[in-house]
Amino acid sequence: MRTGLFIGGTWREGARRIEVVNPATGTPFAEVSVASVDDCLDAVGAAGAAFPAWRSTAPRVRGEVLRRAYELMVAELEPLARTITMEMGKVLADSRAEVLYAAEFFRWFSEEAVRIDGDYRRAPGGANWLMVSRQPVGPALLATPWNFPAAMATRKIGPALAAGCTVVLKHAHETPLTALAIADVLERAGAPAGTVNVVTTDQPGAAVAAMLGSGTIRKLSFTGSTRVGSLLLAQAAERVINCSMELGGNAPFIVHDDADVAAAVDGAMLAKMRNGGAACTAANRFLVHERVEREFTDGLVARMTALVPGDGLDPATTVGPLISAAQQSRVDGLVRAAVAAGASVACGGRPTSSPAFGYEPTVLTGVRPDNPILREEIFGPVAPIVRFGDSDDVVAMANGVEHGLVSYVYGRDLGRVMRTAEAMESGMVGANRGLVSDPAAPFGGVKASGLGREGAHDGLLAFLETKYVAGSW
Numbered sequence: 001m002r003t004g005l006f007i008g009g010t011w012r013e014g015a016r017r018i019e020v021v022n023p024a025t026g027t028p029f030a031e032v033s034v035a036s037v038d039d040c041l042d043a044v045g046a047a048g049a050a051f052p053a054w055r056s057t058a059p060r061v062r063g064e065v066l067r068r069a070y071e072l073m074v075a076e077l078e079p080l081a082r083t084i085t086m087e088m089g090k091v092l093a094d095s096r097a098e099v100l101y102a103a104e105f106f107r108w109f110s111e112e113a114v115r116i117d118g119d120y121r122r123a124p125g126g127a128n129w130l131m132v133s134r135q136p137v138g139p140a141l142l143a144t145p146w147n148f149p150a151a152m153a154t155r156k157i158g159p160a161l162a163a164g165c166t167v168v169l170k171h172a173h174e175t176p177l178t179a180l181a182i183a184d185v186l187e188r189a190g191a192p193a194g195t196v197n198v199v200t201t202d203q204p205g206a207a208v209a210a211m212l213g214s215g216t217i218r219k220l221s222f223t224g225s226t227r228v229g230s231l232l233l234a235q236a237a238e239r240v241i242n243c244s245m246e247l248g249g250n251a252p253f254i255v256h257d258d259a260d261v262a263a264a265v266d267g268a269m270l271a272k273m274r275n276g277g278a279a280c281t282a283a284n285r286f287l288v289h290e291r292v293e294r295e296f297t298d299g300l301v302a303r304m305t306a307l308v309p310g311d312g313l314d315p316a317t318t319v320g321p322l323i324s325a326a327q328q329s330r331v332d333g334l335v336r337a338a339v340a341a342g343a344s345v346a347c348g349g350r351p352t353s354s355p356a357f358g359y360e361p362t363v364l365t366g367v368r369p370d371n372p373i374l375r376e377e378i379f380g381p382v383a384p385i386v387r388f389g390d391s392d393d394v395v396a397m398a399n400g401v402e403h404g405l406v407s408y409v410y411g412r413d414l415g416r417v418m419r420t421a422e423a424m425e426s427g428m429v430g431a432n433r434g435l436v437s438d439p440a441a442p443f444g445g446v447k448a449s450g451l452g453r454e455g456a457h458d459g460l461l462a463f464l465e466t467k468y469v470a471g472s473w
Contacts, residue, residue: 040210138219404424
């Protein structure tokens with residue numbers, strides 16, 4: 001298990017160390033080195049020094065590094081999954097799924113590395129030729145959250161390396177071991193010294209500000225809250241740094257009156273409880289037609305009640321803890337405020353003592369459209385249900401928030417499902433499906449949910465600049 005800083009192809013110690021806490025027990029189980037601001041600037045310098053050689057490396061060679069990293073992650077599935085569960089809390093089945101999902105970004109972008117396109121044609125007036133090429137934007141700063149510590153890292157590192165960029169990964173300090181394990185994988189896969197640098201810091205504001213202000217970073221890719229994303233955009237604007245932002249979500253889950261309710265409940269469990277509800281794509285507001293509300297609610301309550309909170313390493317556990325005591329308290333506060341505003345608790349509604357930072361799977365009914373919980377990203381196992389009676393009203397209700405990452409729509413009338421999907425102000429829609437994430441699909445949102453897309457060919461383009469040459473020959 002790596003616990004140091006990975007800078008310039010070398011593992012080294014920081015000036016001090018911090019503890020890594022298991023959310024299931026509330027106790028530390030490891031320590032990692034913490035990077036100072038100077039350490040972070042060293043990482044930026046290493047990325048800058050390695051960039052000229054890496055950008056000139058043949059696309060096939062870059063792709064093969066990523067392919068080997070994919071193979072190593074798949075071969076080491078179990079230890080990687082256990083590391084994720086121990087430091088983040090999700091159940092082992094979810095951690096295994098994340099490792100495979102994360103590895104797939106390395107495989108996808110190993111193939112995309114050789115598909116960097118361009119254009120060559122004669123100008124319409126006939127006087128010259130138009131040549132368009134794509135070049136790597138430059139050293140990139142990648143900032144990732146704690147909820148998917150492997151997948152959020154590979155979804156950024158994969159396209160960056162494929163495009164010819166070098167990177168500094170500033171991951172969440174709550175989940176450092178997974179990020180360091182991925183650095184170890186890439187080192188063994190043959191990534192040259194300085195192309196990948198990984199730093200742990202518990203002072204992210206100062207560290208990121210210094211790295212953005214260094215004059216070396218030309219790309220910022222951030223996944224996290226809208227509030228922090230807005231602050232980073234302002235900092236990046238001072239040096240006109242290219243930015244990609246994958247920010248918060250507040251996903252509506254619409255169940256029309258003709259929906260297959262059993263399928264909708266299955267989809268709801270996937271959309272809500274994947275990762276224990278700690279996902280930006282999690283269904284946050286269940287908007288259910290009055291004709292099927294009782295059947296859907298009864299089905300969802302039965303499924304949520306059957307979940308078993310506990311330590312994610314225990315095979316009997318089906319929902320793990322939240323990341324921290326602070327997050328547990330926040331979720332409980334949201335539920336209490338929702339009840340004070342008129343909602344009823346159909347099941348759950350309380351923190352757990354075991355696991356340490358757990359929260360009971362919760363369904364809230366009688367939630368009015370103006371209930372405050374509908375304006376917040378819950379990031380936990382809580383499902384508020386709102387009744388609706390008119391399809392036009394539900395579209396306005398679904399779109400009436402600042403975020404627009406993903407929406408879910410269930411119904412048998414595919415024409416209406418598609419019309420609803422088209423009307424959603426979100427970057428992604430699950431149509432009769434509770435899962436949208438796929439490395440081959442463009443992931444991202446609109447409004448306050450961010451800028452740009454990750455995954456698919458779009459993810460590669462995010463790390464490339466377009467150059468146009470007007471030639472006469």
